[in-house]
Amino acid sequence: MDCAPAQPAPEGACAACLRRSWLLGNLAPVLERRARDRGRLFEILALDDGELIDALGGRRKEELHEAHGSFRPDERPGDGDEETTCRHRGGYPRELRTRGSPWLLHVVGGCGRLRALTDAPTVAVLGGRRVSDYGSEMALGLARGLVACGVTVASAGHGDVAAAAQAGAIAAGGGVVALTGDGLEVCRRSRKRAHYRELARTGCVASELPREVGGRTWAPAACERTAVRLARLVVVVEAEDTPADLAAAVLAKSLGRVVAAVPGRATSPFSTGSHVLLKRGAALVCEAGDVLELLDLPTGGSVSMAAELPPRLRAVLEEVGCGRDTADALVRSTGEPFATTLLALTELELMGLLRRVAGGRYLRCPEAPRAASRTQPQP
Amino acid sequence: MLARAHTFTIDGLNTRHVTVEVDVRAGLPAFVIVGLADAAVREARERIQAAIRNSGFDFPARRITANLAPADVPKSGPGLDLALACGVLAASGQLPGGLLGTVALVGELGLDGRVRPTRGVLAIAQAARTAGLEGLALAGESAHEASLISGLRIAAVESLESAVRVLRGGEGDRVNGAPVSRERSAKSRARGPDLGDVRGQHGGVRALVIAAAGGHNLLLSGAPGTGKTMLAQRLPSILPPLSEREAIEVTRIRGLLGGEVTGLARARPFRAPHHTVTAAGLVGGARQGSVGEAVLAHNGVLFLDELAEFSRAALEALRQPLEDGRVAISRAGRSAVYPTRLMLVAATNPCPCGYAGESERCRCGESEIARHRRRLSGPLLDRIDVMVNLYREDGGGDREAMLTSRQGLALVIRARERQAARLGRDGVLLNARMGARSLARHVRLDQSGERLLGGARQSGMLSSRGEHRVLRVARTIADLNDRRDVEAADVGAAIALRPEAAGERGVA
Numbered sequence: 068m069d070c071a072p073a074q075p076a077p078e079g080a081c082a083a084c085l086r087r088s089w090l091l092g093n094l095a096p097v098l099e100r101r102a103r104d105r106g107r108l109f110e111i112l113a114l115d116d117g118e119l120i121d122a123l124g125g126r127r128k129e130e131l132h133e134a135h136g137s138f139r140p141d142e143r144p145g146d147g148d149e150e151t152t153c154r155h156r157g158g159y160p161r162e163l164r165t166r167g168s169p170w171l172l173h174v175v176g177g178c179g180r181l182r183a184l185t186d187a188p189t190v191a192v193l194g195g196r197r198v199s200d201y202g203s204e205m206a207l208g209l210a211r212g213l214v215a216c217g218v219t220v221a222s223a224g225h226g227d228v229a230a231a232a233q234a235g236a237i238a239a240g241g242g243v244v245a246l247t248g249d250g251l252e253v254c255r256r257s258r259k260r261a262h263y264r265e266l267a268r269t270g271c272v273a274s275e276l277p278r279e280v281g282g283r284t285w286a287p288a289a290c291e292r293t294a295v296r297l298a299r300l301v302v303v304v305e306a307e308d309t310p311a312d313l314a315a316a317v318l319a320k321s322l323g324r325v326v327a328a329v330p331g332r333a334t335s336p337f338s339t340g341s342h343v344l345l346k347r348g349a350a351l352v353c354e355a356g357d358v359l360e361l362l363d364l365p366t367g368g369s370v371s372m373a374a375e376l377p378p379r380l381r382a383v384l385e386e387v388g389c390g391r392d393t394a395d396a397l398v399r400s401t402g403e404p405f406a407t408t409l410l411a412l413t414e415l416e417l418m419g420l421l422r423r424v425a426g427g428r429y430l431r432c433p434e435a436p437r438a439a440s441r442t443q444p445q446p
Numbered sequence: 447m448l449a450r451a452h453t454f455t456i457d458g459l460n461t462r463h464v465t466v467e468v469d470v471r472a473g474l475p476a477f478v479i480v481g482l483a484d485a486a487v488r489e490a491r492e493r494i495q496a497a498i499r500n501s502g503f504d505f506p507a508r509r510i511t512a513n514l515a516p517a518d519v520p521k522s523g524p525g526l527d528l529a530l531a532c533g534v535l536a537a538s539g540q541l542p543g544g545l546l547g548t549v550a551l552v553g554e555l556g557l558d559g560r561v562r563p564t565r566g567v568l569a570i571a572q573a574a575r576t577a578g579l580e581g582l583a584l585a586g587e588s589a590h591e592a593s594l595i596s597g598l599r600i601a602a603v604e605s606l607e608s609a610v611r612v613l614r615g616g617e618g619d620r621v622n623g624a625p626v627s628r629e630r631s632a633k634s635r636a637r638g639p640d641l642g643d644v645r646g647q648h649g650g651v652r653a654l655v656i657a658a659a660g661g662h663n664l665l666l667s668g669a670p671g672t673g674k675t676m677l678a679q680r681l682p683s684i685l686p687p688l689s690e691r692e693a694i695e696v697t698r699i700r701g702l703l704g705g706e707v708t709g710l711a712r713a714r715p716f717r718a719p720h721h722t723v724t725a726a727g728l729v730g731g732a733r734q735g736s737v738g739e740a741v742l743a744h745n746g747v748l749f750l751d752e753l754a755e756f757s758r759a760a761l762e763a764l765r766q767p768l769e770d771g772r773v774a775i776s777r778a779g780r781s782a783v784y785p786t787r788l789m790l791v792a793a794t795n796p797c798p799c800g801y802a803g804e805s806e807r808c809r810c811g812e813s814e815i816a817r818h819r820r821r822l823s824g825p826l827l828d829r830i831d832v833m834v835n836l837y838r839e840d841g842g843g844d845r846e847a848m849l850t851s852r853q854g855l856a857l858v859i860r861a862r863e864r865q866a867a868r869l870g871r872d873g874v875l876l877n878a879r880m881g882a883r884s885l886a887r888h889v890r891l892d893q894s895g896e897r898l899l900g901g902a903r904q905s906g907m908l909s910s911r912g913e914h915r916v917l918r919v920a921r922t923i924a925d926l927n928d929r930r931d932v933e934a935a936d937v938g939a940a941i942a943l944r945p946e947a948a949g950e951r952g953v954a
Binding site: 197416 | 647648649652667668669796797802803808809810811812813814815819833834835837898901902905907923927934935936937938939941942943946
């Protein structure tokens with residue numbers, strides 16, 4: 068569904084799409100109240116401007132229609148490294164030219180890079196509102212492994228899963244499209260501004276909202292719908308069995324995307340949704356190699372780092388994987404002195420094979436595929 | 447006629463030597479006290495008049511002027527009564543002035559002439575000896591406390607009459623009851639909580655011994671009921687006994703604050719304020735002369751249970767006392783410095799619900815845990831060298847006690863002796879107090895240790911301050927193992943015992 072072409076705005080997006088972004092910003096508070104159900108949110112975001120105003124305008128309907136009609140693009144220049152692209156431009160991701168997708172994206176990192184990244188196989192790494200340290204670790208490991216193999220990772224919002232996926236992508240050298248629920252100026256001023264700068268160095272940070280709009284609870288869900296549309300495959304690392312947590316997976320299935328889920332502990336409340344997805348036929352993934360197989364991409368014949376460890380470290384790593392995840396438990400099971408055990412835990416932590424989590428327990432981290440080809444998409 | 451007497455007043459934790467000058471001359475009867483005296487001192491006029499008359503002496507019906515020198519130092523409390531009364535008697539010719547110049551007089555007077563005890567007697571006795579006075583006359587109840595200071599003749603005086611007798615060269619009153627000996631204090635120590643009461647939690651016990659050996663501040667993290675408070679309460683039992691100097695400091699603080707002194711303190715102070723305590727309650731300054739828990743924990747342990755519940759302001763106020771070993775309180779244009787050389791032990795839950803790491807009981811997401819951690823970080827985590835997590839199942843699985851207090855104390859004392867021998871020239875006694883220069887001199891790592899520490903630094907696991915912390919703790923672990931050099935295992939153990947920082951994600 069295309070609107071009539073308009074005069075291109077200086078930033079690279081057309082006036083109609085800029086107007087759309089302005090309208091979303093204007094209706095953001097109303098969406099907060101009216102779109103608590105994520106499925107409903109996705110439907111509302113798929114409406115045209117006029118339908119959107121009629122649905123949400125309320126007593127301001129007339130005023131909004133008038134303002135909509137007389138809208139002029141903001142002439143103020145954005146920050147130096149910001150670009151804007153819309154669905155009427157050649158560089159806009161192909162997957163986002165459909166109804167229900169954002170009309171426009173403000174991008175840091177370059178629209179050219181955005182196109183190149185989304186032209187590569189893309190996987191959305193998503194999760195529930197609350198995740199455990201296991202879920203974060205899985206998101207980080209998956210993102211790191213996928214980016215190392217040339218796959219683009221799409222993250223949505225700024226929750227724990229998004230943060231972990233972004234961290235994993237940065238560790239592997241970039242290749243992430245971070246869809247943020249805040250306008251770019253809000254991101255620039257936030258506590259995480261250094262993190263966003265780092266993301267923009269090798270990936271992209273993108274937002275469909277005007278630069279100054281932020282702090283909307285519906286915005287991360289809107290990002291999820293964008294991430295799902297960009298991706299060939301959606302991985303849910305950890306989610307509870309609630310409509311909100313599973314909305315993205317439901318959307319992905321309806322759009323014909325491959326849906327995969329990471330299993331958690333059978334009794335973990337954080338993984339009830341992931342298990343429901345698996346029962347309903349989602350593919351089971353435990354590491355990046357599983358995702359690559361689903362995408363029919365080469366895994367690179369990686370060698371596990373764990374297999375190359377000296378016996379004393381491998382023994383500790385395996386014991387942690389079996390649930391003996393504290394120093395005292397390891398001392399009892401391995402019979403090694405306390406100091407030797409602490410040294411082994413520290414060495415494994417420095418190698419990235421273990422992570423110390425809340426409560427002082429150690430978590431085994433998924434390994435990144437090694438000896439795999441890393442192709443960084445070029446703008 | 448002019449007479450001079452010596453006494454002392456309390457100013458915070460310090461004493462001030464006060465020279466009481468009394469002048470009696472012809473004029474309209476009046477009794478004037480000058481020299482920045484507070485209300486309690488000014489009221490002494492009435493007490494002294496009645497006490498002198500009821501003791502069988504004459505109160506001169508002349509102009510009496512008493513000056514408390516130096517005049518620019520505030521004097522407070524009723525402890526100057528005895529010196530004032532004796533000064534009046536000497537200035538009116540009822541008492542020879544000879545011994546008045548060599549004996550300090552301290553005590554409140556009752557209307558009947560009885561001498562009542564005042565606080566801070568130990569500090570006053572120390573000050574009297576330092577001032578070169580030969581003796582100290584004070585209430586009988588305080589005589590035992592004063593006698594802990596050697597080199598000073600102590601005279602117990604129950605009444606003004608007795609004081610006059612002493613100043614005429616006679617003996618003081620007999621004091622009832624035997625003095626409390628140090629032996630009793632040692633037995634009290636033996637009856638206290640023992641580390642052998644702790645079943646399991648070997649990691650926690652090890653961390654406690656490491657913290658005690660090096661004087662490191664310690665954070666205990668764990669679910670409710672895992673024994674954090676129990677472990678903290680047993681820390682004083684494995685700390686070396688107070689040295690003579692430390693014992694006098696602790697006893698002096700106790701006495702100056704009005705606490706009962708039954709002998710020289712031998713047990714290290716253990717203070718555990720409730721988490722509703724204010725910043726003033728922790729470091730002092732709420733009222734003139736009031737001190738906080740940090741001062742009361744001087745030479746001992748300050749235990750902050752439920753660390754996350756303390757107000758940010760209170761925790762911020764502790765930074766300087768922990769860093770410098772003293773706190774300066776300024777109030778009403780005057781400032782005083784109090785000692786705060788203490789060990790900090792804190793206890794906290796790992797997450798808002800308290801059960802992180804306890805299988806599925808915890809429903810806290812990672813952001814909630816990170817938010818909880820952020821409440822702890824900053825002011826105090828920076829000062830904590832060792833953190834250990836305690837687990838419910840570990841305590842249930844292994845029921846043997848790892849160490850008794852006696853065994854732990856032996857380890858700690860040996861480790862501290864090594865530290866003292868090594869660090870004596872640097873002016874510090876404990877590894878926890880080593881500065882950058884001492885670290886460079888006394889902590890040399892082998893190649894694997896350097897590689898390990900370098901890896902932790904490059905990965906972002908350790909900041910520069912964190913690196914120094916790790917080196918100090920590694921040095922203590924080596925001392926406990928009777929090693930001259932610090933090995934990679936010591937560094938690895940110290941890194942594993944580092945406090946969790948807010949936002950810690952580990953190595954990606």
